[in-house]
Amino acid sequence: QVQLVESGGGSVQAGGSLRLSCAASGRTFSNYVMGWFRQAPGSEREFVAAIDWSGDNTRHRDSVKGRFTISRDNVKATVSLQMNSLKPEDTAVYYCAAGYRISFLSTNYNGYDYWGQGTQVTVSS
Secondary structure, three states: OEEEEEEOOEEEEOOOOEEEEEEEEEOOHHHOEEEEEEEOOOOOOEEEEEEOOOOOOEEEOHHHOOOEEEEEEOOOOEEEEEEOOOOHHHOEEEEEEEEOOOOOOOOOHHHOOEEOOOEEEEEEO
């Protein structure tokens, strides 16, 4: 089992920044691909970013490229999502996820094994 706890959500105005963090405990953190997903009311959960076990390879959805950056610290067992130039359409609940037998290139949330409880991000115009 892997336990994931997100933090760092909140309310900001458009153009602002937030940094989400996810602390993992349980099994060996570096064995897992880590991802961030988000879900807005009435919408499907969608892929935001993912990072491989080493931290050397990442993937971001097109709409956040250049604004969001995923990173991880295998010593501290944390994964972060730095979000800059936030837009109202980024408003959603953001979830951290861990996947064991998955590629960091996958955008399919079904492939992830463990999920955090989510943290709300609200961007006002």
